[in-house]
């Protein structure tokens with residue numbers, strides 16, 4: 001009954017082309033869910049740069065022209081809302097009931113502790129925890145000099161998850177036990193991660209719904225405030241936010257759910273993104289050579305003596321333009337967030353071309369930068385190719401000048417989203433991923449088991465959910481460089 005008005009919706013003059021799809025109410029939901037990129041390509045070819053589609057009872061207007069993103073991302077008149085819409089999702093996925101104060105709290109605390117001076121402190125902790133995860137509780141073990149084999153995706157995700165989790169959510173005096181618990185948590189995190197896209201689309205089987213419920217309860221328990229209080233070195237980022245929630249008299253059970261949300265936000269993307277970076281480096285010897293040369297320049301020729309941990313000044317992360325470009329290029333190819341805003345009042349969206357479209361109150365506006373920016377051949381020639389120096393000027397400085405139709409384009413790569421929903425953890429995320437890659441190329445020999453194995457394609461079910469994942473893993477081996 002509630003969806004009836006939607007069913008009989010008619011296209012009004014000046015509105016974007018309307019495509020209600022083949023199935024009442026569901027509209028295009030099936031095609032969208034199976035492969036969002038293919039679906040949007042088809043719609044763009046059919047309707048142009050702006051179109052409205054019906055997806056599971058809701059109307060989404062996709063804006064595909066990056067020169068027209070400004071009015072959506074810098075909407076000062078608050079005709080578009082991000083927060084209310086995000087609230088529904090957060091309640092469903094994490095069980096967390098957001099407060100009006102949350103947005104400001106998360107962003108101001110992140111500015112304090114995940115950027116600038118706070119970040120320098122956290123980088124030191126991250127280096128220490130990466131040492132623990134990659135070398136074990138006793139530092140470099142003699143047996144560790146032999147080759148070890150793993151799936152590259154599993155290795156990167158597992159390492160970044162454990163190091164990130166222990167750095168942010170704290171450790172106990174028993175490092176071996178911490179590692180064990182982090183490993184167990186990673187296994188559960190991956191189970192949740194695998195179900196995540198279909199959970200969001202509400203298309204799980206009954207058994208899977210029950211499984212998701214069990215996983216949610218497990219995370220609430222493991223990340224509970226009570227459990228956390230027994231730990232040392234819980235990051236200021238987490239502590240500060242929990243203190244603010246306490247001051248707002250949020251119940252402890254709700255704080256546990258908040259922690260789960262922060263675990264997801266902080267650990268769901270860095271592992272997969274590091275995988276793409278290392279994968280591309282392994283497949284592009286020129287890029288690997290350039291990164292290694294830069295690493296030697298900033299760190300010197302490093303190797304480990306017995307029982308040593310990594311020796312690296314995180315300050316060097318400010319002097320790695322080549323690695324910066326590699327990370328930006330890997331994120332261009334591997335990150336595919338969807339930026340969503342709810343339309344609060346009917347209003348005219350002005351496009352860069354001068355055209356105007358009427359947007360209807362209650363609809364959602366969506367931007368999918370992977371297709372409309374990151375894969376645009378005019379902005380990034382040969383967009384499907386990995387070019388490690390794409391984001392470098394000839395003089396070695398960072399390239400920020402990208403153009404479309406002759407116009408400088410402000411949003412030329414959008415892995416972190418943009419505007420009000422821009423990732424507040426981006427500086428820390430880049431630091432931890434760069435630290436991991438630097439350690440891998442400096443202290444380890446790394447090679448693919450089958451050097452001819454191609455870069456795996458993206459799992460199409462994950463388009464639109466932040467950093468993509470490969471459709472299958474790739475075997476690789478690694479060993480500590482011997483001391484010279």
Ligand code: HEM
Pocket residue numbers: 086103106114262265266267269270273335337338339340415416417420421422423424425426428429466467
């Ligand atoms: C490669 C790594 C990462 C990528 C690509 C990434 C990307 C994003 C994107 C696109 C969003 C916006 C989502 C939306 O529009 O709904 C977001 C939100 C967020 N990210 Fe990240 N992120 C990464 C790592 C991190 C890390 C390491 C942290 C924290 C330590 C973090 C904390 C957050 C938080 C708290 C939010 C929600 C902000 C809000 O509610 O407004 N992210 N991230």
